[in-house]
Amino acid sequence: MGEQASGESSGKEPIGVIGAGWVGLVTAACFAELGHPVVARDVVEEKVEALNRGEVTIHEPGLAELITGNADRLEFTTDMDRVLDHARLLFVCVDTPPTHSGDADLSRVRKVVDDLAGSGDHVLVMKSTVPAGTGETIIAELPGAGYVSCPEFLKEGTAVEDFMNPDRVVIGVGQGGEADGDAVAGLYEPLGGQMVRTDVTSAEMIKLASNAYLATRISFINEIANVCEEVGADVGEVARGMGLDDRIGPQFLRPGIGFGGSCFPKDVSALKLLAGNSGYHFQLLNSVIEVNELQKRRVVGKLVKHLGPLAGRRIALLGLAFKPDTDDMREASSLVLAARLAAEGAEVVAFDPVAMDAARAMLPGVEMAGSALEALTGADGAVLVTEWPEFHGLDWGEAASVMGNPLMIDGRNFLDPAALAAAGFTWEGVGRAEVRPG
Numbered sequence: 031m032g033e034q035a036s037g038e039s040s041g042k043e044p045i046g047v048i049g050a051g052w053v054g055l056v057t058a059a060c061f062a063e064l065g066h067p068v069v070a071r072d073v074v075e076e077k078v079e080a081l082n083r084g085e086v087t088i089h090e091p092g093l094a095e096l097i098t099g100n101a102d103r104l105e106f107t108t109d110m111d112r113v114l115d116h117a118r119l120l121f122v123c124v125d126t127p128p129t130h131s132g133d134a135d136l137s138r139v140r141k142v143v144d145d146l147a148g149s150g151d152h153v154l155v156m157k158s159t160v161p162a163g164t165g166e167t168i169i170a171e172l173p174g175a176g177y178v179s180c181p182e183f184l185k186e187g188t189a190v191e192d193f194m195n196p197d198r199v200v201i202g203v204g205q206g207g208e209a210d211g212d213a214v215a216g217l218y219e220p221l222g223g224q225m226v227r228t229d230v231t232s233a234e235m236i237k238l239a240s241n242a243y244l245a246t247r248i249s250f251i252n253e254i255a256n257v258c259e260e261v262g263a264d265v266g267e268v269a270r271g272m273g274l275d276d277r278i279g280p281q282f283l284r285p286g287i288g289f290g291g292s293c294f295p296k297d298v299s300a301l302k303l304l305a306g307n308s309g310y311h312f313q314l315l316n317s318v319i320e321v322n323e324l325q326k327r328r329v330v331g332k333l334v335k336h337l338g339p340l341a342g343r344r345i346a347l348l349g350l351a352f353k354p355d356t357d358d359m360r361e362a363s364s365l366v367l368a369a370r371l372a373a374e375g376a377e378v379v380a381f382d383p384v385a386m387d388a389a390r391a392m393l394p395g396v397e398m399a400g401s402a403l404e405a406l407t408g409a410d411g412a413v414l415v416t417e418w419p420e421f422h423g424l425d426w427g428e429a430a431s432v433m434g435n436p437l438m439i440d441g442r443n444f445l446d447p448a449a450l451a452a453a454g455f456t457w458e459g460v461g462r463a464e465v466r467p468g
């Protein structure tokens with residue numbers, strides 16, 4: 031693969047991608063699938079070499095197949111000049127992790143801007159999530175270049191599908207940038223989805239506000255679930271009844287043990303700080319963050335309710351990734367949960383179908399099991415942390431027999447309480463009545 035993106039004569043617009051992380055790889059692979067010759071640049075040499083051999087290191091359904099299947103149109107390189115020679119449209123997909131203050135770290139974006147200074151008539155298409163106002167600053171710094179804000183709304187685990195079937199494509203351009211906006215819009219047109227043409231700062235805000243709103247819905251339904259536990263209502267029924275209202279809709283009303291991942295926690299905090307730095311106190315987002323932190327810890331209270339003090343108790347965690355279909359452990363609820371359990375003196379054992387390698391480094395005190403059943407063996411209680419579909423298929427009768435005490439705290443309301451109770455488990459979820467064996 032990748033000696034040269036040979037599709038350059040295909041007649042399709044050549045695409046440059048800067049940053050071959052999760053967003054960059056999906057963007058590169060999907061544009062190649064749509065017939066564009068793509069050159070993607072990353073600074074990590076070993077990663078570039080592996081990608082050129084067709085080895086994809088992140089777990090994202092369908093991505094590896096797209097990369098190998100479009101090898102003749104996809105080239106990975108460490109050489110910025112190669113990307114600049116190849117394409118006018120440069121998709122910037124570098125990460126913007128949180129700094130210690132919670133602001134977005136723009137150093138990688140800044141590096142790209144520095145690299146591009148004076149490099150001709152390129153158009154930066156900003157996919158990286160940046161604070162509102164960043165694009166206008168860059169436009170002022172790079173007078174010769176074009177700039178389009180095109181935030182990404184892909185979800186880990188379904189990113190390829192999301193790319194190919196967007197709900198909407200947001201295109202923000204500055205004064206005089208309409209033709210560049212048209213060029214980017216043209217790339218997405220075959221995919222359908224509403225086109226939202228707007229200014230750069232509004233496009234940046236659409237991204238931050240969308241993630242903050244979804245996170246707010248999750249914290250909201252988590253609090254509703256907590257109230258349901260007090261009053262004896264079932265949050266599943268409540269969410270269903272709410273979601274049928276067209277104005278509310280059913281999505282992102284699944285209660286659980288808090289949202290994680292590389293996006294929601296970072297973007298909620300970045301928006302809160304952006305507001306604060308601009309002179310506005312974003313009261314609601316403080317609560318969204320606090321509720322999310324408390325939600326990760328509530329599971330510990332439930333274990334104590336059933337087991338008493340956790341010192342010396344063996345607790346199994348089923349699933350570690352921040353959600354299924356990914357090996358991403360960033361801001362995963364399992365990290366806080368494992369640390370809290372360790373602080374209570376519990377012995378923690380865990381299993382995740384794909385995130386074990388990433389988890390090992392981040393959870394040094396946790397014993398890693400080779401299977402879910404092995405994790406459950408001898409445990410005094412278990413917590414379902416990540417709703418991996420394969421956990422549905424476990425033999426719960428066998429699981430109950432190998433556990434010291436068949437107790438399941440279902441952090442995602444994922445398992446079938448009746449089936450577990452029939453197998454001998456006590457089951458407790460989030461915002462639902464507890465079910466006892468028999």
Ligand code: UGA
Nearest residue numbers: 182183184185186248282283284286289290291293352353
């Ligand atoms: C999120 C957004 O959904 C994407 O639109 C966005 O592009 C992406 O962030 C980003 O900014 O890059 P992602 O982090 O991949 O995508 O995952 P989600 O499916 O949104 O889930 C985030 C967290 O919320 C997970 O921990 C999940 O378990 C939790 N969640 C989600 C709930 O607890 N309840 C729900 O109803 C939905």
